[in-house]
Amino acid sequence: MTHILLTGASRGIGAAAVATLSTIPDVTLVGQATTAGADHMLAADFADPDAVDRLWRDALDRLDGRIDVLVNNAGVFEANPIDGDDDAWRDGWARAMQVNLTAAAQLSRRAIRHWQVRGDGGRLVNVASRAAYRGDSPAHWHYAAAKAGMVAMTKTIARGYAKEGILAFAICPGFTMTGMADDYLASRGGDRLLADIPLGRVAQPEEVATMIRFLALDAPASMTGAVLDINGASYVR
Structure with missing residues (x-):
């Protein structure tokens, strides 16, 4: 049996990932959401650093003291x-960093220490963004910086702990058909933005969920990092 903690699980990519992973018998x-929801969901507001640590403890309790995979998907x-x-402006920057990056770092630290004590490794999947490499709009410096930090953190973890069987991966979606992207597309002119995507459409949450499932369960160890x-x-590198 594989035990997974998934943040940002109530909507968009997270909800699609829950639907995908929940079909697997083993x-x-x-999941984590800002407010309480279904039985498999725990409430934690990541703007509060103490709530992040409480989530880890509560998730361990719910999962019989063992977490095998951490998926950091929550973000604003x-x-x-x-x-x-x-x-x-300073408050907005601090909030974006706390929710999008520092909370993921807090949970990643807890997970790594947990896996080191157990001695049998674990998997970390960080959902970052195309903005980590391409940047974002002039009103979203903080978002791009946080997601770039998440990518750098993933690579550092992969390099630092691979010998202990701790694997780390990151996913960088572009626009995905979620509530956040809907608002952005509407405000920036959806047709112009879609013209910048050679595929001609934004990604579906289920597509990203497929990648989360693969990295969480099936990706070979040599893929770490x-x-x-x-x-x-829309951005190739």
């Missing part, structure tokens, strides 16, 4: 224009 999954995509109020793109060829 998988037991606990909130505009933070540079011409705003100074205090508001890999960063996989899913952006319709």
Whole structure:
């Protein structure tokens, strides 16, 4: 039996991943959402650093003291224009870093220490973004910086702990048909943005969920450190 903790599980990519992973007989999954939901969901607001650590403890309790795979998918995509109020801009930057990067780092640290004590390895899957490499809009410096940090963190973990059987992967979606992307497409002109995607459409959450499943369960160990793109060829590297 594989025990998985998946953050950002209530909508979009996370909900699709829950649907995909829940069909596998040998998988037991606990998800995180900002507010309480279904039986398999735990509530934790990642803007609160203490809530992140409580989530880890609660998830361990729910999963009989063992977590084999951590999927860091939770995130926020909130505009933070540079011409705003100074205090508001700093607060927006800090919130984006805490929710999109620091919370993932907190959970990754807990997971690595857990796997080191167990001595039988584990898997970490970080859902980053195309913005980590391509950048984002002028109102989203903080989002791009946080996702670039997530990619760098993934590579560092992969290099540092592979000998202990701890594997780390990252996924970099472009626009995905979720609530966050819907709002962004509407505000920026969907037709112009779609014209920049050679595939002619944004990714579906189920496509990203397929990648999460593969990395969480099936990817060969030698893939550790890999960063996989899913952006319709809107950014190739």
